[in-house]
Amino acid sequence: MDKMHSLLRRQLKRYVDDGRVIPDRWHGFIGAVNDAYRQMDRDREMLERSLELSSQELLQANAEMRAVFHAFPDLLFQTDLTGRILDYQAAGSADFRFDKEKAIGRQICEIFPAGIGKTFGEAIAQIRKTGTMASLEYDLPGPDGGKACEARLLLMREGKIIIIVRDITERKRAVELYKTLADSSQAGVFIVQDGRFIFANPHIMKYSGHSERELLGNYSLAIVHPEDRALLRESAIDMLKGRRTNPYEYRIIDRTRQTRRLIETVRSITYGGRRAILGNTMDITQRYEMERVIRQAQKMDSIGTLAGGIAHDFNNILHAVMGYTDMALAVPHLDDRLRSYLGHINKAGERARDLVKQILTFSRQKEQERRPILIAPIVKEGVKLLKSSLPATIRINLSIGDGSTMVLADPTQIHQVVVNLCTNAAHAMREKGGVLDIRLDDESVSASEAQHPLDLAEGDYVKLTVRDTGTGIDPAIIDRIFDPFFTTKGPDGGTGLGLSIVYGIVRDYGGGVDVASEPGRGTTVTAYIPLIENGELPAALKSDPIPGGKERILFVDDEAELVELGSVMLDSLGYQTAVRTSSIEALEAFMAGPYRYDLVITDMTMPNMRGDQLAAEILKVRPDMPIILCTGFSEMISEAKARNIGLRRLIMKPLGKRDLARAVRDVLDEPSRMDCTPKKQGMPPPDMLRS
Numbered sequence: 233m234d235k236m237h238s239l240l241r242r243q244l245k246r247y248v249d250d251g252r253v254i255p256d257r258w259h260g261f262i263g264a265v266n267d268a269y270r271q272m273d274r275d276r277e278m279l280e281r282s283l284e285l286s287s288q289e290l291l292q293a294n295a296e297m298r299a300v301f302h303a304f305p306d307l308l309f310q311t312d313l314t315g316r317i318l319d320y321q322a323a324g325s326a327d328f329r330f331d332k333e334k335a336i337g338r339q340i341c342e343i344f345p346a347g348i349g350k351t352f353g354e355a356i357a358q359i360r361k362t363g364t365m366a367s368l369e370y371d372l373p374g375p376d377g378g379k380a381c382e383a384r385l386l387l388m389r390e391g392k393i394i395i396i397v398r399d400i401t402e403r404k405r406a407v408e409l410y411k412t413l414a415d416s417s418q419a420g421v422f423i424v425q426d427g428r429f430i431f432a433n434p435h436i437m438k439y440s441g442h443s444e445r446e447l448l449g450n451y452s453l454a455i456v457h458p459e460d461r462a463l464l465r466e467s468a469i470d471m472l473k474g475r476r477t478n479p480y481e482y483r484i485i486d487r488t489r490q491t492r493r494l495i496e497t498v499r500s501i502t503y504g505g506r507r508a509i510l511g512n513t514m515d516i517t518q519r520y521e522m523e524r525v526i527r528q529a530q531k532m533d534s535i536g537t538l539a540g541g542i543a544h545d546f547n548n549i550l551h552a553v554m555g556y557t558d559m560a561l562a563v564p565h566l567d568d569r570l571r572s573y574l575g576h577i578n579k580a581g582e583r584a585r586d587l588v589k590q591i592l593t594f595s596r597q598k599e600q601e602r603r604p605i606l607i608a609p610i611v612k613e614g615v616k617l618l619k620s621s622l623p624a625t626i627r628i629n630l631s632i633g634d635g636s637t638m639v640l641a642d643p644t645q646i647h648q649v650v651v652n653l654c655t656n657a658a659h660a661m662r663e664k665g666g667v668l669d670i671r672l673d674d675e676s677v678s679a680s681e682a683q684h685p686l687d688l689a690e691g692d693y694v695k696l697t698v699r700d701t702g703t704g705i706d707p708a709i710i711d712r713i714f715d716p717f718f719t720t721k722g723p724d725g726g727t728g729l730g731l732s733i734v735y736g737i738v739r740d741y742g743g744g745v746d747v748a749s750e751p752g753r754g755t756t757v758t759a760y761i762p763l764i765e766n767g768e769l770p771a772a773l774k775s776d777p778i779p780g781g782k783e784r785i786l787f788v789d790d791e792a793e794l795v796e797l798g799s800v801m802l803d804s805l806g807y808q809t810a811v812r813t814s815s816i817e818a819l820e821a822f823m824a825g826p827y828r829y830d831l832v833i834t835d836m837t838m839p840n841m842r843g844d845q846l847a848a849e850i851l852k853v854r855p856d857m858p859i860i861l862c863t864g865f866s867e868m869i870s871e872a873k874a875r876n877i878g879l880r881r882l883i884m885k886p887l888g889k890r891d892l893a894r895a896v897r898d899v900l901d902e903p904s905r906m907d908c909t910p911k912k913q914g915m916p917p918p919d920m921l922r923s
């Protein structure tokens with residue numbers, strides 16, 4: 233046995249008188265107890281050593297902690313659970329503006345300005361309740377723009393609270409500055425990493441129409457026009473590698489599916505520790521559009537002058553050709569074959585004359601008669617004319633608002649605009665059919681907005697929109713469609729003058745034409761024409777008063793809206809107006825009392841019975857009945873022919889109030905009428921009474 237453990241020896245002494253005389257049979261047991269005592273000693277020694285070590289480490293750690301605390305540019309408080317300050321530590325240089333005088337022992341709410349103290353109080357109450365952490369921010373006013381602070385409150389064991397206050401003025405200013413720059417920038421600023429947007433400033437949302445959520449995290453190429461993606465990638469790589477310095481141009485598709493044009497520069501940056509691309513963009517859509525408009529205007533002006541000159545000379549030559557042909561045709565005993573040849577020359581000459589007329593309109597060398605006119609009836613008239621020639625597969629939608637919009641224009645020209653645009657639209661739908669939408673809307677262009685893409689001046693415009701669902705226009709030719717003689721319709725199809733004439737006319741009125749098209753889906757052409765208010769009529773037109781009267785008038789037109797317009801105009805002039813939208817009904821109304829009316833005004837083109845036929849029926853009953861026939865552009869009836877069948881007057885649609893009023897008064901006052909009207913209005917002369 234090892235040397236006996238002192239404790240064991242002492243106990244053995246107590247129980248066995250002489251420790252040295254131990255019975256043999258106890259030896260094994262005592263050896264085991266002795267070993268256990270020794271093991272216990274070793275364990276205790278180890279424990280003591282480790283305790284000593286850890287308390288040394290603790291002291292060391294504490295000292296380090298203190299050093300770190302001292303090095304913090306922060307303000308630290310230790311409070312109890314009520315917010316009473318137990319200790320504090322303020323970094324040397326920073327000024328947190330609190331009352332250092334007797335800070336220890338006071339409530340933290342008391343040493344800060346009132347408002348701030350209160351937020352501290354609330355935060356302490358909160359962490360007491362939740363047992364977690366709280367943070368708050370506050371501003372300290374001051375002459376240098378003040379200071380921003382952030383405080384964090386931590387609940388420690390033993391019912392203590394640690395409060396760390398940090399000066400975040402610099403950080404906040406930097407964030408603010410960055411935000412102001414990014415938000416107010418009139419250029420797009422973005423960061424792309426791994427091909428996806430990770431930042432985009434508000435300007436990008438503005439021109440793309442996409443929200444931040446739709447952009448961030450998504451591929452930046454997704455909004456780029458598919459045709460421009462490869463080019464954009466190539467240009468960007470060139471710039472990132474320093475092979476190019478000039479901004480490059482590309483197109484995007486915005487949220488409304490419109491194409492917008494951008495210029496861009498990019499450079500390589502590190503963001504979040506990884507490579508990224510910082511880009512700057514500028515939306516140049518408007519500038520590009522305006523340049524296009526100006527280029528077009530210049531091109532049109534020079535071509536117009538040239539074409540006008542040629543057409544003028546050509547007209548003189550044509551005059552001679554047709555004049556001599558007429559003379560040749562008048563030669564007696566003309567050979568039949570010769571007569572037929574001359575007839576052909578004449579026909580071709582007429583076609584040439586029409587063409588020259590078109591060219592002259594386009595080059596604006598024809599006399600125009602501009603006057604204030606209601607535009608809606610002309611549009612209706614143009615559409616009506618077209619309707620009959622369109623296949624049933626084309627549906628027409630016409631929306632002309634309240635129809636009161638006036639423009640200062642030549643009605644023939646407005647008619648030309650409508651017919652040309654609608655003919656193009658119909659042609660684009662001739663194979664598959666579709667919908668032809670024609671609209672008139674008022675639109676204001678205000679000075680405060682950025683310059684109008686069509687270079688329109690400030691003011692009110694009437695917007696004529698002609699939209700089709702036809703073939704659309706190939707983007708490759710869209711820049712050329714306004715060019716004179718540009719056509720895709722082949723030699724027998726079109727002259728290619730339609731759109732250039734539309735352009736010339738509208739531009740002349742101080743308006744503009746826009747076209748948007750998607751191949752396979754359709755085309756929208758929009759013409760803006762400055763509108764005039766009634767008060768704006770030229771002085772010459774305002775000076776003499778519009779003549780009125782009290783006579784009874786029967787007004788006939790198959791278009792309900794035109795009837796409405798006519799009766800409103802006549803009523804306002806003092807007349808008593810009865811209206812009919814069918815010529816048959818009109819005739820019945822007349823027959824029911826031939827002397828009930830002093831005047832009949834009728835449209836020419838109507839189903840069942842034309843206007844001239846209605847007039848003939850009326851005149852059979854009352855040969856003296858004054859009748860005015862209204863004709864559109866399409867209905868060729870001469871003044872002479874009209875008088876021949878007994879009509880008093882022909883007036884051209886659309887009906888302007890002034891023209892209508894004058895025609896009505898003239899006809900009613902014509903002496904021929906006085907001769908054969910009964911003395912008393914409404915009473916037939918005895919010999920006229922039948923049935």
Ligand SMILES: Nc1ncnc2c1ncn2[C@@H]1O[C@H](COP(=O)(O)OP(=O)(O)OP(=O)(O)O)[C@@H](O)[C@H]1O
Nearest residue numbers: 656657660704713719720726727728729730731755
């Ligand atoms: N609504 C449209 N849809 C599709 N293409 C159109 C449309 N409008 C015009 N275009 C295209 O523009 C070209 C020029 O039109 P423009 O009206 O000037 O001449 P045109 O129609 O060819 O000839 P014209 O008007 O003398 O009959 C057309 O040939 C056609 O290719």
Ligand SMILES: [Mg+2]
Nearest residue numbers: 652656730731
């Ligand atoms: Mg055309």
